[in-house]
Amino acid sequence: STVPVVLGVESSCDETGFGIVSDGVLLGQGLASSASQHAEFGGVVPEIAARAHLEAAVPTLRIALHDAGVELRDITHVAATSGPGLATAVHVGLAAAKSVAWSLGVPLYGVHHLAGHAAADTLEHGPLPAQSIILIVSGGHTSILHVKDLVADPIEHLGDTLDDAAGEAFDKVSRLLGLGYPGGPAISKAAVGGDPEAFSFPRAMLRPGDQPYVFSFSGLKTAVARTVESLERAGEEVPVADIAASFEQAVVDVLVTKALRAIEEKGLDTLVIVGGVAANQRLRAVAQERCDAAGVELRIPPIRLCTDNGAMIAAVGDLLVRGGASPSGLQIAADPSAVL
Ligand code: KG4
Numbered sequence: 001s002t003v004p005v006v007l008g009v010e011s012s013c014d015e016t017g018f019g020i021v022s023d024g025v026l027l028g029q030g031l032a033s034s035a036s037q038h039a040e041f042g043g044v045v046p047e048i049a050a051r052a053h054l055e056a057a058v059p060t061l062r063i064a065l066h067d068a069g070v071e072l073r074d075i076t077h078v079a080a081t082s083g084p085g086l087a088t089a090v091h092v093g094l095a096a097a098k099s100v101a102w103s104l105g106v107p108l109y110g111v112h113h114l115a116g117h118a119a120a121d122t123l124e125h126g127p128l129p130a131q132s133i134i135l136i137v138s139g140g141h142t143s144i145l146h147v148k149d150l151v152a153d154p155i156e157h158l159g160d161t162l163d164d165a166a167g168e169a170f171d172k173v174s175r176l177l178g179l180g181y182p183g184g185p186a187i188s189k190a191a192v193g194g195d196p197e198a199f200s201f202p203r204a205m206l207r208p209g210d211q212p213y214v215f216s217f218s219g220l221k222t223a224v225a226r227t228v229e230s231l232e233r234a235g236e237e238v239p240v241a242d243i244a245a246s247f248e249q250a251v252v253d254v255l256v257t258k259a260l261r262a263i264e265e266k267g268l269d270t271l272v273i274v275g276g277v278a279a280n281q282r283l284r285a286v287a288q289e290r291c292d293a294a295g296v297e298l299r300i301p302p303i304r305l306c307t308d309n310g311a312m313i314a315a316v317g318d319l320l321v322r323g324g325a326s327p328s329g330l331q332i333a334a335d336p337s338a339v340l
């Protein structure tokens with residue numbers, strides 16, 4: 001039999017992604033984003049995202065095929081994000097994936113978006129070790145997972161956020177600082193040269209007795225809002241760089257502390273950080289420093305594989321195919337609130 005050539009389709013939020021993976025290797029990808037169309041609304045507008053996916057789908061698939069140097073007929077399997085995500089947005093990518101799978105007569109696999117984020121790292125650093133801790137930090141999720149086999153074993157979900165996701169905190173704080181959407185890159189840019197110790201914003205859920213792997217970021221957002229308000233009320237200039245840097249430091253401190261706690265308690269030596277917030281330079285630097293000190297191997301994919309993309313969905317599809325999983329079939333429905 002021939003080597004599988006897996007097409008992955010991602011459309012859960014504002015990124016339209018197609019990626020092609022064969023035997024664990026990324027052959028090529030295409031990516032379009034409607035982020036700029038949501039900027040004036042301060043967040044993703046589902047109907048706008050869905051329309052943008054519809055317009056971008058075919059051209060972006062063409063780019064992926066061209067980038068990979070393969071023809072559409074070379075695709076042996078199709079994988080698509082079936083959830084979680086914005087329902088209308090997921091529907092467009094899933095419908096595109098069904099069309100391709102049906103027209104080629106090849107199997108279709110529904111993929112959990114978070115499994116995709118986790119698998120993204122394998123495209124850069126190869127197969128995951130026998131066991132690892134994966135910290136997923138995106139616009140919708142903040143999760144610590146204990147992973148053995150990404151597609152075969154049930155994944156042990158150690159903890160999530162009680163309220164805002166880490167990326168959502170970046171987006172909300174960016175909005176209240178007037179820095180725009182998406183907030184992560186905007187805050188990072190604003191934080192350059194800022195003093196991360198200028199403001200000591202709260203680190204929630206780090207006290208003894210707090211649930212060890214559970215996060216909460218809404219209080220941090222409120223603390224930033226109050227700081228800005230009181231400075232404005234006092235007629236003082238708002239030191240945006242210092243606030244942005246101190247906010248980043250507070251988020252990063254909690255994320256890395258909890259991830260390393262999981263590593264220690266499970267007796268593991270590999271930490272993988274994925275998802276849009278893993279693009280954050282302060283997170284990457286602090287995690288590296290603390291992992292080095294603890295003798296832990298840190299794996300973070302390059303930035304283009306941290307944020308949403310089709311390659312990571314193809315990576316899961318490829319693992320499913322090689323693991324002998326049964327396809328989902330063409331009748332698969334979107335599952336906008338899928339749990340891992
Ligand atoms: O994984 P992703 O592309 O989409 C979701 O599945 O949510 O993550 C998007 C999130 C957004 O909240 C965005 O503000 C955040 O990732 N993000 C960042 C950075 N780049 C993107 N957060 C912090 N620093 C960044 N450099």
Ligand code: ZN
Pocket residue numbers: 113117138139275276307308
């Ligand atoms: Zn994502």
